[in-house]
Amino acid sequence: MTTIGEALVSLLERHGVDTVFGIPGVHTVELYRGLASSKIRHVTPRHEQGAGFMADGYARASGRPGVAFVITGPGLTNTITAMAQARADSVPMLVISGVNALASLGKGFGYLHELPDQRGMMEKVALSSTRVESAAELQPAMDRAFALFRTGRPGPVHIEIPLDVMGKPATLLKPIEPVDLPEPDHAAVVAGARLIAQAVRPVILAGGGARNAGAALTILAERLDSPVVLTANARGLLHGHPLVVPASPSLKSVRTLIGAADLAIAVGTEFGPTDYDMYADGGFVFPTNLVRIDIDAEQLDRRPAFVKIEADSRMGLQAILGTLSDRAGPSGTSDGEGRAEECRQAARAELARLGPALPSQLEAVEAIRNALPGALIVGDSTQPVYAANLYYDHDRPGGWFNAATGYGALGYGPPAAIGAALAMLDVPVVCLSGDGGFQFTLPEIAAAVEMQAGVIFVVWNNRGYREIEVSMRDVGVEPVGVSPAPPDFRKIAEAYGMPYARVTTAAELASQLRITAERPAMIEYRVD
Template sequence: MTTIGEALISLLERHGVDTVFGIPGVHTVELYRGLAGSKIRHITPRHEQGAAFMADGFARASGKPGVAFVITGPGLTNAITAVAQARADSVPMLVVSGVNATATLGKGFGYLHELPDQRGMMEKVALSSTRVESAAELQPAVDRAFALFRTARPGPVHIEIPLDVMGKPAVSLKPVEMAEPPEPDHAAIVSAARLLAQAVRPVILAGGGASRAEAPLRALAERLDAPVVLTANARGLLHRHPLVVPASPSLKSVRELIDGADLALAVGTEFGPTDYDMYADGGFALPANLVRIDIDAEQLDRHPADVKVEADSAAALEALLAILSDRARPSGTSNGGERAETCRDAARAELARLGPALPSQLEAVEAIRDALPGALIVGDSTQPVYAGNLYYDHDRPGGWFNAATGYGALGYGPPAAIGAALAGPGLPVVCLTGDGGFQFTLPEIAAAVESKAGVVFVVWNNRGYREIEVSMRDVGVEPVGVSPAPPDFCLVAEAYGLSYAKVTNAKELASSLRAATAQPAMIEYVVP
């Protein structure tokens, strides 16, 4: 007899899942029945939040949904912060949990791990939450989740299976149909192409939704001679291209470039304040003439635009190219390369004016890139990551991501980096975290060692929550609670069996990164 739990594993395999992150418990035993005999690798984190953060990093690095198994109640509430981060950053994630026996739900009897309404809780955070109450409901629930990942704006999906259902006999599984995203509306593409063809000083605003559309984005930017401004989640696109502006639209110099354009094409960006108004000064205004491309209809409705194209970024850009290839550019077009270069220079200079330490923080980030070309840099909320989000040109599409934008969860970096490393064995992965944030998820080092995840943990040790201390002082508040004592990271590395190095500048950091051949490894950057 095949159980519902075993059928779940078979369905995940059919949908291409090869890795699951989770901590088994008495409320998920039946979900694990089929794992041992499957081809799916199970990674055991040290906390359920780590499981979901690992699934997030795995998804961003691989382009496939990350999957986490957690127990009823506390297992799921432990993971919910990571689920919220994935929701904010449109990361495909499937969270499968148990739930108490069907007859007890909502009764308040006080069963182990009981919540008043577990599914209702998850419906507020995930894109959807489904309870599987019979064998016939399992495959439709799983298939719907993967169809959403492929055809709409991705994010976290939750499926819960009651304890009295997991072990019941399963029904025969049907062939899995791979859903495809809808084609862009031809009329909308024609309207967008007409406006783009008439623009004299266009600019492109690229967000995370464009991170896997580099080739058509590059071709369209060159066709339009348009500077391309990258939000944090789009960094790595068009590395060192004359038209790229790898700088935050929160910077005045970047806003001036956008304001000087006669048309803006926004591709896969939600215009979130953590990218466009991180200083909350209200200085960013939507361009007067705007064409938007986004796979999410609700997102498109949140801001006015002259033309809205509901589609996958790559498909829409390719459709625009097909039309624009036959159209001449207007005469008198200003040089997009010169506009981009002027903006880059001004943005970099602006960093020093914003904070005297920002250039040295950016120097550390660039040292990582140059020492390990093509690496993934997975960041936490720490000073050099904030600096990089303001201005940094990464050398790999999708290779720079962190939790310092959107939901902004501390402790994200270490487990997400582990997930990313497991998604691409042999790919250099650097976790850039602070001494304060690292302590949120420090035990996940053990999971990195256990799974042989090739991560170099670079710990920016400024002895506390220095960014918060600066913010307090800036508004005249006496700093309180911002100096949690860091551990001795050398002893921590020794305890977990990691190689260790201590550095005090970017040059030493680069040298230590190149020398860190045994991984995982730890490098402590001690900030003066």
């Protein structure tokens, strides 16, 4: 006899899932019945929030949904922070939880892990929350979840199975029908191509939704001789290209470039304030002449645009390219490379004016990139990550991501880096975290050691929440609560059996990264 729990595991395999992050409990025992005999690898974090962050990092690195198994009640609520981060950054994540027996739900009897309305709570965070109450409901729920990941703006999806349903007999599974992305509207594409062909000084704004569209994005930029401004989640696209501007639109120099354009083409960007108005100064002026490509209809409706193309970024750009004439523009006077170079120089110079420490923080990030070409750098909310989000050209599409934009969950870096490393076994992975944020999820490094996940943990140790301290002083507030004492990181590394090194310069950091043959490892970067 096959149970619903076993059928669930079989469906995960059919949908291409090879890894599940979770902490088993008495409320999920039946979900684990089929795991041991499956090909799915199970990774045990040290906290359910870590399970969610690992699933997030796995999804960003692999492009496939990250999956977490958690118990009802506290297991699920511990995962909410990670789900909210995934929602903000459009990361496909499937969270499968238990829930108490059907007859007890909503009654308030006081059962273990009871919540008044677990699914109602999850509907506020997840794209959808579904309860499977019978065998016949299992496969439709799973197929809908994976269809959401493939056909729309992705995010977290929740499925719960009651304790007294998991072990029931399962019905025969049906073949999974392929789900195709919707084609972009032809009339919208033609209208967009017409505007683009008329532009003399265009600019392209690429967000995280364009990460899978690098080839088409490059072709369009070169056809139009257009600078390409990358938000933080788009870094790695067009690396080193003369048209790339790997700088935040929160910088005045980038805003000047955008403001001087006669057309903006926005691809896969939500125009979020953490990308376009980080300092909340209201200085970003929304482009009036705008062609916008986004997979989410609701997102398109949130901002005005002359032409809105609802489509996956790659498909939308390919449709535009197929409609454009071979001529780059009406007069060929864009001077895109010159405009991009001028903006890059101005943006880099602007960093030093914003804060004297920013250039040295950026230097540390560039040292990681140069020491480990093609690495994934997974960041937490820490000063060098803030600096690089303002200006940094990564060398791998999708290889630079962090929690310092959007939802901004502190402690994201270590578990997300572990998930990324388990997704990309042959790629170097560096976790860049501050000493404060690292302590949020420090126990998760045990999972890295246990699974031999290839992560080098670089801890930027400035002995506290330095960014918050600076913010307090800037507005005349006496700093309070911003100096949590860090542990002895050498002893932490020794306790987990990890190689350890301490550095104080970017050059030393690069050297240690090159000689760290044994992974996982820890490098503490001491900051005065």
